[in-house]
Amino acid sequence: MSGVILNNVKKRYGAVEVIKGVDIEIGEGEFCVFVGPSGCGKSTLLRMIAGLEEISSGDVQIGGRRVNDLDPKDRGAAMVFQTYALYPHMDVARNMGFGLSMNGWPRDEVDRRVNEAARILQLEPYLDRKPRQLSGGQRQRVAIGRAIVRDPEVFLFDEPLSNLDAELRVATRLEIAKLHGTLENSTMIYVTHDQVEAMTLADKIVVLRDGRVEQVGAPMDLYETPDNLFVAGFIGSPKMNFMALDNGRLPDGTAPAVPGAAGAATLGVRSDALRPVESGGDVAGEITVVEQLGDAVFAHFRTGWGQEMVARFEPGTRLRAGESVRFALAGRTHLFDAEGRALRAAAERLTA
Template sequence: MSGVVLSNVVKRFGEVEVIRGVDLTVDHGEFCVFVGPSGCGKSTLLRMVAGLEATTSGTVRIGSRDVTHADPSDRGVAMVFQTYALYPHMTVAENMGFGLKMTGHPRQEIAAKVAEAARILKLEPLLQRKPKALSGGQRQRVAIGRAIVRGPDVFLFDEPLSNLDAELRVEMRVEIARLHREIGATMIYVTHDQVEAMTLADKIVVLRAGRIEQVGKPLDLYHDPDNRFVAGFIGSPSMNFVAARRLDGGLLAAPGVAGEPVPGPEVAAPSGDVVLGIRPQHVQIVAGDTHRVDMIEALGGVSYIHLVAPSGEKLVAEQHQDATARAGDRVAVRFDPSKAFLFTADAAGRRLR
């Protein structure tokens, strides 16, 4: 079994603590994605698993082994970086087999493993090409193939698609998902792109400022976020947040979306200031003159209507049709309270349930 267990892991650079007591279990064969904004510590945490960053305190286990202080070469991991890092003077086959060649594996064994990796990644026609004759997506597949031939216990991916254009990113997401299904290995993947996280992951780890905010399956995080940060980070476009006040009798005063108090989500929370969260697909545009249309993103199958409320707060409404409103128009909005969320109004933004 080759799962990964992090126990109270801390990383400091001098006096600066960038990873703050992380506890996490990645099960054998699981595809786990670390996601979060730039500077949240996701790449540092991945490099600690790889052994490329020393662990200040805590333990890192891979399978049954404590590898906290083991060399990267002794951890049974293979890492795919954002940059392809291919040797320009070597062929695809030579690049993929170079690691095994350096560790003294027999030539016949190397050839067999390279051939198998090429079959999995559909690289057979390209084995004799040099990297300069490959597209960006093909180069990234070669980098992944180089990891496959090593037969690691755990694959680590550090934002491997960020250098590719939009079409290639979609193509490579499909390739990586298919690869995981075929070889069934444990994979940990770092990205700042929550769409990649949602489409690839068995488990998502949402990080902020070196701490784990929430861990769960993609749709569990989407439908049941623990706090305002997770609710806003998971989902595209982001959830709308407006200031509100919970009144006696379960009514909600939310000037950003309603001119008068409306029924709020059913939660066990006292009266007082809260933040109302509504996803764009649950905001409906109706006749009225309370909100100004600021901008429209017409994407063909879907349109995103950007609105400004009387309070100055901004909202996005999603329409699965061509938008009839135009920038500068006046409209009104309504929402389904059963689809809304309530959060505390303080900095923690804790979900009210």
């Protein structure tokens, strides 16, 4: 069993509490992603699991063992850092096997594990090369290989793609996804601020803000049924459009009254839930920016009451800044109360 359980975990620096009572259960073999804005505590939480940060209170369990008081090397976890942290004077093979050699492992077992990791990561042609002779993506694979040879219960990734260019980020992201499929029953915890990485890699996403868990769930569950305004705005690209309601209506009096949304509330609409219409409709505005992305066209527009929004159009749609546009609410909508909590029943009645 290689699952991870966090029970009311807290972290304090003096009087400042940065992790504020986190409860998470990650099952054996799951790929769990911690996502959130900079400063939300995701990397601190990962380092607490690894044993690189002291736990102020609460319990961390790995494989059914309480590990709070164990040294990092005894926790059954291996960490891949944002920086590759490779030894420049060592070749790839020695970089991957160095930790095992230092701990007194037999040379033939070290070689066997290094060769197996190189096979999995397609690094066999590069075992004799020094880090300076490798691309950024290859160096990151070496860093991952160094974790694989330890045969850990849990892999911990701390923003491993942030130093790569856009093309390498995509390629290495795919390599990590394949690695999870290859290493059966390996639990992986991955930290990123990039919600696209989170959506494409994760079995389970933990959305963090200010040291607290905002929501935990499968990627599409978070996308389709966010618990609050923060999650709705953070998950999805482009971000969800939000419109303040006054007694169930938009500021200009358009859009139907929404049952259950009396008083202050917010209506959330994804870009693909706005259907262009010639006349009438629920929302109107003037285009400010057009993004042609090949497989889609995104039009950013400003409503009559000054709200900035974005709508998705079919590929090849010809639009220009300054054009007037009108939309009907033709897809799933989301409602949030004055505290930002989801009002799902009311949103479903509006959609129906």
